[in-house]
Amino acid sequence: MIKKISISVLLLASFMFITTSCEDWLDVNKNVDAPDYVEGYLYLAGIIQQYQSMYWDVRATGPLTQMMGTTSYTNFANNYYTAGSDAGGELWRMVYWNQGVNLERLINQSIEAENWTLAGMGYAIKAYSWDQLTKYHGELILKDAFVPGLLSHRYDYQDTIYTAVRNWAYQAIEYLEMPDETNYGTKITDNDYIYGGDTSKWIKFAYGVIVRNLSSLSNKADFTTAYAQELITAAGKSFTSSADDATVSVAGGGAAAAQSGYNNFWGTSRVNLSRSYFQHEYAVQVFTGTVPEYDETTGNKIPTATGSDTPYELATTQIICDTNVMATGHFDPRVAVKLATADDPTYDDIDVIDNIKRRNYYGGSFTSLSGPIGSAPSFYGRNAVSSTSLDGSGRWLFRDDAPYILMTCAELKFCLAEAYWKMNMKPEALQAFKEGVAADMDFTAKYITPGTKGKAEGGDKITKSIFTTAANEYLAGPYVNGLALGDFTLSHIMMQKWVAMYPWGASEAWVDMRKYHYDIDFTGDYPSSGNGWDLSTLDQKWDSNPTKVYKGLYLAPAQVTNRRGTYNTFNEGSPCYRIRPRYNSEYMWNKPSLETLRPISGMAANYQCSIPWFAYPGDMPTK
Numbered sequence: 001m002i003k004k005i006s007i008s009v010l011l012l013a014s015f016m017f018i019t020t021s022c023e024d025w026l027d028v029n030k031n032v033d034a035p036d037y038v039e040g041y042l043y044l045a046g047i048i049q050q051y052q053s054m055y056w057d058v059r060a061t062g063p064l065t066q067m068m069g070t071t072s073y074t075n076f077a078n079n080y081y082t083a084g085s086d087a088g089g090e091l092w093r094m095v096y097w098n099q100g101v102n103l104e105r106l107i108n109q110s111i112e113a114e115n116w117t118l119a120g121m122g123y124a125i126k127a128y129s130w131d132q133l134t135k136y137h138g139e140l141i142l143k144d145a146f147v148p149g150l151l152s153h154r155y156d157y158q159d160t161i162y163t164a165v166r167n168w169a170y171q172a173i174e175y176l177e178m179p180d181e182t183n184y185g186t187k188i189t190d191n192d193y194i195y196g197g198d199t200s201k202w203i204k205f206a207y208g209v210i211v212r213n214l215s216s217l218s219n220k221a222d223f224t225t226a227y228a229q230e231l232i233t234a235a236g237k238s239f240t241s242s243a244d245d246a247t248v249s250v251a252g253g254g255a256a257a258a259q260s261g262y263n264n265f266w267g268t269s270r271v272n273l274s275r276s277y278f279q280h281e282y283a284v285q286v287f288t289g290t291v292p293e294y295d296e297t298t299g300n301k302i303p304t305a306t307g308s309d310t311p312y313e314l315a316t317t318q319i320i321c322d323t324n325v326m327a328t329g330h331f332d333p334r335v336a337v338k339l340a341t342a343d344d345p346t347y348d349d350i351d352v353i354d355n356i357k358r359r360n361y362y363g364g365s366f367t368s369l370s371g372p373i374g375s376a377p378s379f380y381g382r383n384a385v386s387s388t389s390l391d392g393s394g395r396w397l398f399r400d401d402a403p404y405i406l407m408t409c410a411e412l413k414f415c416l417a418e419a420y421w422k423m424n425m426k427p428e429a430l431q432a433f434k435e436g437v438a439a440d441m442d443f444t445a446k447y448i449t450p451g452t453k454g455k456a457e458g459g460d461k462i463t464k465s466i467f468t469t470a471a472n473e474y475l476a477g478p479y480v481n482g483l484a485l486g487d488f489t490l491s492h493i494m495m496q497k498w499v500a501m502y503p504w505g506a507s508e509a510w511v512d513m514r515k516y517h518y519d520i521d522f523t524g525d526y527p528s529s530g531n532g533w534d535l536s537t538l539d540q541k542w543d544s545n546p547t548k549v550y551k552g553l554y555l556a557p558a559q560v561t562n563r564r565g566t567y568n569t570f571n572e573g574s575p576c577y578r579i580r581p582r583y584n585s586e587y588m589w590n591k592p593s594l595e596t597l598r599p600i601s602g603m604a605a606n607y608q609c610s611i612p613w614f615a616y617p618g619d620m621p622t623k
Contacts, residue, residue, distance in 0.1 A: 040118045041187040043106040046098075047125060048193045051248050051404050053094035054132065054507065055265040057579075059277065060088035061136075061506040064576060065513060066282035066553065068503060069364035069376065071275075077366040078556065079576040080568035081608065089582035091507075095133045096145065096585070099125070104146055111175075117188065117199055120176030124206040127168035128406065131213050134161045135511045138578040138612040139597055141590075154593055155602075157620065158613035165213050172206040193249045194406070205246050207238035208407050212508065215415035218422055219515040221617040228419045235416040239409035242442035246408075252401025254393055267400030268380065268391045268458070275385045278376035279339055281363035281562070282553060283502065286495065287335040288361055289322035291315045291552030292561075296542050299560040301372075311373055315543055319495045319551055321479055325357040329477015333470035334444050335361065336462040337396050338502050340381040344461055347451040351463045353470060359461075365562065372562050380458065392458025396447050397504055403447075405504040410440035414497035421490055430488050433496065437480045440500040441471040494549050515615045516549045518575055525617045533557070533573035536566050574609035598623055 062068030063077035075081035076088060086093075103126055110119035134140050142156040142164060176199050188197035195201040214231040217223055239245065251262040254269045263269045285291045292301045293313040302313040309323065321332040333356075341359045349355035362374030369375045377383050379398045380391040393400040413436030420429035445467050451459025475481055483492065494512055501509045521539040522532035532539055538557035541548040555575055556565040567573065581587070581602070586594055594602030599621040600610035613620045 037109075038105070039187075040106045040110040040113070040115055040122075041184070041191055043102045044118070044121070044188070045191040045193060047103050047106065048191075048248055050094045050098040051406060052261075052265050053090040053098065054406075055404060055504070056090035057088055057136070058503060058506045060579060061510045062277065062503050063280075063366065065498075065506050065509045066280045066366075067498075067506050067509065068277050068283075069280045069366055069368065069371075070277050071367060071369070072277065074367045076576070078567065079608075080571050081580070083580050083583055083587045083603075083607075086583050088579045089584075091133050091136050091579075092582035092585060095129050096141075099129060101146055103129075113182075114180075115182050115184075116175045116178040116180040117182070117184070117197075120172045120174070120178075120199075120206075121188075121192070121202055123168045123172035123175060124202055124209065127165050127172060127206065127209045127213075130161065130168070131165045131209055132507065134158055134165070135216060135612070135614065136507060136579050137581055138610065139602075141593075152593055153590055155597055159619075162213060162217075162614070166210055169206045169209045169213075173203055176203050176206070194246055201244055201246075204238045204240075204244050205407070207234045208246070208412050210234040211238055211412050211415050212407065215418065216511045216515060216614045218418050219615070219617070224423055228423050231419045232416065232423075235412055235419075239407075239412050239439075242409050242439050242446065244409055245443060246406040247403035248406065249403050250401055252393065252399070254388065254400050257400075263400040264394075264397075264402045264404070266379070266394070266398045267402065268386050268388045268394045268398075269400050271386055273379045273386065273398065275369065275378045278369055278378065279361075279363045280376075281365060281371040284339065284361045284363035284371070285552050286320055286499065287332065287339050287502075289314070289318040289320060289330075289332075291318055291543070294542070294560050296544070299558075299564075301561040315551065317551070319479075319491050320499060321474070326354070329473050329479070329482065331357050331470060332474050332479070333462065333467050334440070334499065337444050337448060337460060337467065338499075340377045340379050341461065342377040342381060342383050345382065346456050347453050347459065347461060350450050350453060350461050351466050353466050356462055356466070356470075366556060381461065388458075390456050390458065392451075393449075394458060395449065395451075395460045396444075399447075399449060408439065408443050408500065408505075410436045410443055410500040411497065411505060411508070413439055414493055414500065417493045418490070418497075421493060426485060426488065429493065430483070430485055433488070433493055434475075434480055436493075436500065437496055438475055440496075441468075441475065443500070445471065489546075491549055491551055495551065498550070511614070513550065513553075514577055514612070517615065518555055519548045519550055519553055520555075520575075521545075526611060526615070527574075529573055533575075535569065535573045538573065538575070570605040571609055572606055574606065576608045577611045577615065578608055580608055 059073045060076040063070045070077050107119055107122035139155040139157055140161055141153040142161055144150055144153040211231055211234045214227045217227050250264045253262050257263055260270055265272055293315045295302055304310055304313055322330055325331040336356050339361050341361050343359040362376055363371045364376035365371055378386055380386055380394055413432050417429045417432035420432060445464055448460045448464045450463045498509050517527050519541045520527045520532040521541045538555055540554050540558040543551045554560050554563050556563055600607050
């Protein structure tokens with residue numbers, strides 16, 4: 001029977017085998033090893049720890065956002081992949097299986113027992129997870145999820161799911177604000193790996209989910225009338241500083257850990273990054289202020305004179321910083337933390353700011369370590385694969401004991417800034433923008449673990465004190481607090497948000513890129529074949545176009561230097577707009593329901609190109 005039902009209810013089926021007595025020979029209700037009732041708090045730790053699945057799927061969205069290149073998930077880097085693999089399917093597995101019925105039971109049992117705090121936390125987690133899942137896959141099985149006995153499961157469209165997400169978040173807030181007479185003792189504090197049972201922060205978290213959810217709708221035609229004010233109100237009740245950031249604590253321990261999974265997915269001990277994933281050239285250009293100028297008649301980069309500091313002319317307007325690094329406030333120190341460099345291998349200059357500013361950074365292409373001016377190092381900062389003897393426990397978020405990042409104050413401030421911008425409230429947008437950059441500086445500094453001078457044993461190549469000094473100079477400089485309102489653009493908001501989410505928030509950054517349609521040059525409501533692309537060419541806005549959001553961003557088929565490729569013919573010229581549902585679930589057991597999806601069938605070869613509802617200016621086409 002199990003082989004004929006979708007994975008979205010497999011967990012329920014397994015629990016039914018354990019906890020029901022529909023078959024006398026399988027009556028294990030009183031088996032203490034598989035009890036039919038587990039107190040709600042015992043579910044909590046396991047549910048929260050499943051969020052490492054999000055990092056698994058950054059292997060797909062990192063390349064799709066040009067945060068990462070990869071020699072492993074090359075199909076995603078190329079915006080095409082078949083339905084014959086579970087690659088990129090961890091979020092699906094997390095929501096329907098790993099959290100799945102466990103989360104439903106936590107919520108339902110807590111409500112029945114009037115454990116309002118636990119019920120509220122459960123609903124907040126549910127809202128967050130489903131918000132992530134629908135933005136990633138589009139249509140989902142919502143109403144049919146976890147319904148016993150079904151042999152097929154109907155999909156619900158995204159407008160329905162979005163409403164459900166916000167309803168769950170508001171329900172979470174209602175429960176969390178209710179007086180709770182339960183004496184939990186340490187039951188919550190010992191099992192809540194996000195906030196340690198701090199109810200006030202869980203309330204802010206739930207409001208943050210609402211902000212995130214609504215922010216993805218910012219390019220819809222009715223955003224300012226239907227969604228913007230709700231976003232602004234929720235943002236005012238959400239995170240106020242990086243102290244509110246939602247993170248999942250990770251034990252670490254390296255090789256000595258009882259299980260490898262106790263280490264961060266990106267740490268050196270688990271060898272998941274190695275050198276199969278690396279920083280993309282676009283990330284380097286943005287972080288170092290080296291977005292190039294292109295000849296708009298040819299699409300070629302413009303060479304500089306022999307002896308120049310850069311091989312190509314740079315765009316006059318850089319959004320994040322520029323190469324005049326010795327001028328106060330022009331150097332963004334986040335580059336020294338978020339990006340990797342092979343310079344200073346023995347950490348001699350981690351407290352010498354002038355030398356830190358002069359370091360070299362190189363990025364790879366979509367599917368190769370080799371970029372336009374050099375080869376990308378590993379994320380740990382060497383031109384070789386990871387070695388714990390040289391890289392130690394890693395650095396920054398790439399450490400064995402680094403937490404998993406779920407949502408930050410910086411991200412939410414940029415969501416608020418974008419909403420204000422769309423409401424034509426430019427001064428308020430600029431203020432939220434400034435607060436967002438400052439919050440990301442705090443976030444970045446929080447996880448710096450400097451290496452040891454004179455030793456090639458891993459760690460960050462800058463000290464916290466040096467970073468903080470440089471961060472304060474940058475914040476006071478021309479790119480943040482010194483930015484004039486007249487020069488302030490939507491690009492400043494969205495590109496600083498992209499930097500703030502590098503690379504942990506690649507999936508959410510991909511939401512932003514898709515809602516702005518990758519800056520494809522098209523007319524009408526949304527791009528399509530013959531109006532934005534054809535089989536061999538993709539029309540992308542030039543950086544000189546004031547409506548272009550992500551300056552310097554060009555997709556693989558764009559007609560510029562280091563691009564000029566093509567997508568798989570099954571894409572029909574389109575970039576990827578969604579990740580297919582998990583193969584071992586839907587394409588094995590739920591094909592008839594996939595077939596019914598519109599405007600592109602889930603069984604079609606180009607289903608990954610089906611534009612999700614959040615990216616349409618209005619409703620989705622029905623055929």
